[in-house]
Amino acid sequence: MFESQSFRRLTHGLAAASAFFLLPFGYAVAQTSAPPPVTFTADQDHQNMMDQLGIKALRPGPSGDEKAPNHANYDESHANPYPNLPDVLTLKNGQKVTTPEMWWKQRRPEIVEDFEREVYGRLPKNLPKVTWEVKVTDREFVGFTPVIAKELVGHVDNSAYPAISVDIAMTLVVPANAQGPVPLLMMFGRTGLPNPTQPPPEDMEKINAAVKALLVDKDPSLAAIFHDYPGYSPLNALAPAFGFGAPRPAGDPPTTQQLIADGWGYALINPASIQADNGAGLTRGIIGLVNKGQPRKPEDWGALRAWSWGAARGLDYLETDPAIDSKHVGIEGVSRYGKAALVTLAFEPRFAMGLIGSSGEGGVKLNRRNFGEAVESLTGGEYYWMAGNFMKYGTSEATFGSKNPGDLPVDSHELIALCAPRLTFISYGVPAMGDAKWLDQQGSYMATVAAQPVFKLLGAHGLGVSDDYHTATMPPVNSGLLDGELAWRQHDGGHTDAPNVKYFLQWADKLIGRTPAS
Structure with a gap:
């Protein structure tokens, strides 16, 4: 029995190794040699680009605050x-x-x-x-x-x-x-x-019954709450957006x-x-x-x-x-x-x-x-x-x-x-x-x-x-x-x-x- 398991492990290992070496060359390289993504902050990335370009200093951009000393020109x-x-x-x-x-x-x-x-x-x-x-x-x-x-x-x-x-x-x-x-x-x-289309009321009842059952199975103490509030439904269908409700605000439709x-x-x-x-x-x-x-x-x-x-x-x-x-x-x-x-x-x-x-x-x-x-x-x-x-x-x-x-x-x-x-x-x-x-x-x-x-x-x-x-x-x-x-x-x-x-x-x-x- 022991020799049989060892043999199976050996053959499975050889099969896996064979499968790896039979993969396309590019795939193996992508899996083994590509470095992980560089993680920069925005400031670090910005400085990296400045260094590549040989930039030592940038002019500051204007402020959108018209009261600021460096406010944008509007003249x-x-x-x-x-x-x-x-x-x-x-x-x-x-x-x-x-x-x-x-x-x-x-x-x-x-x-x-x-x-x-x-x-x-x-x-x-x-x-x-x-x-x-x-x-x-x-x-x-x-x-x-x-x-x-x-x-x-x-x-x-x-x-x-x-x-x-x-x-x-x-x-x-x-x-x-x-x-x-x-x-x-x-x-x-x-x-x-x-x-999104919502289920009809009769289907919502089935969904809510199933949800209640799952919740009670997870936490039996919830059974008493559902008993005290029999009309409560964990899930409610969304009201259709095209139905009649409050009047639209003035202006064009969306x-x-x-x-x-x-x-x-x-x-x-x-x-x-x-x-x-x-x-x-x-x-x-x-x-x-x-x-x-x-x-x-x-x-x-x-x-x-x-x-x-x-x-x-x-x-x-x-x-x-x-x-x-x-x-x-x-x-x-x-x-x-x-x-x-x-x-x-x-x-x-x-x-x-x-x-x-x-x-x-x-x-x-x-x-x-x-x-x-x-x-x-x-x-x-x-x-x-x-x-x-x-x-x-x-x-x-x-x-x-x-x-x-x-x-x-x-x-x-x-x-x-x-x-x-x-x-x-x-x-x-x-x-x-x-x-x-x-x-x-x-x-x-x-x-x-x-x-x-x-x-x-x-x-x-x-x-x-x-x-x-x-x-x-x-x-x-x-x-x-x-x-x-x-x-x-x-x-x-x-x-x-x-x-x-x-x-x-x-x-x-x-x-x-x-x-x-x-």
């Missing part, structure tokens, strides 16, 4: 220290771009290269594949409209570095009674089913309800499931996975580019879903996610349109403007949104000297131009309602004006105003410029794009030749 007479932007239609050799072919083959690649190298970072060459899984499919309601809602997870292949896992969270909602594929707006934000009512679908994609919104997370998430847990190099992508990559992977799934008109998928975001939405639209040509909300520095706002949020706000603060190289432009002392925003080879008007001729809606609110002056609405409008020559060169329509960004003045609040593929509207609300959603839908429906749902 228009000092707002344009570098008044002339890089000409969006002039090649680096000085030649003017006069044809669409010159734009696509010469000027656009120049701009993309500068943005990738100096501002947002490059996509790695060894990006892993994403496999989408539908976790839940549910029939629900959004408002009074029946919908089909799906919870999805995009499993990122981590076989090259199993120490880091990335699972992209996305929710997809489409009208249940659509007669064909529907256009869709993908939105950066928290995911979740809109109105964005998701407006989209569904118009016959659109929507997707919610969670940026945090792709890449953390902090510097300490740069050795985790998709950036950390591709770098095998090691710190970034100066040209590596930052969080904005990583979020946009995740959105593109979400679009991969949408292209396989017959309920979606994949030729008319848009991207939306507000604030930092407005920056990400603009970066996504600029770099991923499969997105047909974008609603870019209150994006500020790193988004629509001109980097060269000295008004509110500044380049230095990002080089010292949210540096992880950008490529490491972007830090150079906030440098006061370094091995290469010093650089300022005027040294940037590109600016935000060129990022908007990369979206041409696709539908690009720039949205802002008003400072009085919370869309802070910090965001520089005027500078963002100037950038939009400076981008429109590219839209016109490519056969699209711009804002319908002069191309002279030096003298550009924003139109009145609630008076949008919505006649072309490039659009602008400043609403009278706060730090949100919700008041502009109905105008976005009217504008987009018209330009894609679609009749809204009745």
Whole structure:
């Protein structure tokens, strides 16, 4: 008996060893030789990048507190220290771009290269594949409209570095009674089913009886409590969100309800499931996975580019879903996610349109403007949104000297131009309602004006105003410029794009030749 057990243990051990040596060579290396992820604080990661770049000191960013000694500038007479932007239609050799072919083959690649190298970072060459899984499919309601809602997870292949896992969270909602594929707006934000279907009362009774039995089995003293309170139920069904209740607050319905009512679908994609919104997370998430847990190099992508990559992977799934008109998928975001939405639209040509909300520095706002949020706000603060190289432009002392925003080879008007001729809606609110002056609405409008020559060169329509960004003045609040593929509207609300959603839908429906749902 003893010899038999020993023999079995020996043969099992040999089999296990044989299985290991029969594994693909790369797998064995990944399991045995890859170091664990580096764990940095944000300050340590920031200093690491400064050391790589030879930066000894950065200029401090301005304060958003107007009473602080180092408060941001809000005086228009000092707002344009570098008044002339890089000409969006002039090649680096000085030649003017006069044809669409010159734009696509010469000027656009120049701009993309500068943005990738100096501002947002490059996509790695060894990006892993994403496999989408539908976790839940549910029939629900959004408002009074029946919908089909799906919870999805995009499993990122981590076989090259199993120490880091990335699972992209996305929710997809489409009208249940659509007669064909529907256009869709993908939105950066928290995911979740809109109105999960609840069991009927008779099933809830069975569930509660089972829960009570389990609780009593765990703690017999609970039997007396349940006896004294026979009407108590541990679990209660949620009230349906579409039912009648208290009257709605004044204003437009929620964005998701407006989209569904118009016959659109929507997707919610969670940026945090792709890449953390902090510097300490740069050795985790998709950036950390591709770098095998090691710190970034100066040209590596930052969080904005990583979020946009995740959105593109979400679009991969949408292209396989017959309920979606994949030729008319848009991207939306507000604030930092407005920056990400603009970066996504600029770099991923499969997105047909974008609603870019209150994006500020790193988004629509001109980097060269000295008004509110500044380049230095990002080089010292949210540096992880950008490529490491972007830090150079906030440098006061370094091995290469010093650089300022005027040294940037590109600016935000060129990022908007990369979206041409696709539908690009720039949205802002008003400072009085919370869309802070910090965001520089005027500078963002100037950038939009400076981008429109590219839209016109490519056969699209711009804002319908002069191309002279030096003298550009924003139109009145609630008076949008919505006649072309490039659009602008400043609403009278706060730090949100919700008041502009109905105008976005009217504008987009018209330009894609679609009749809204009745």
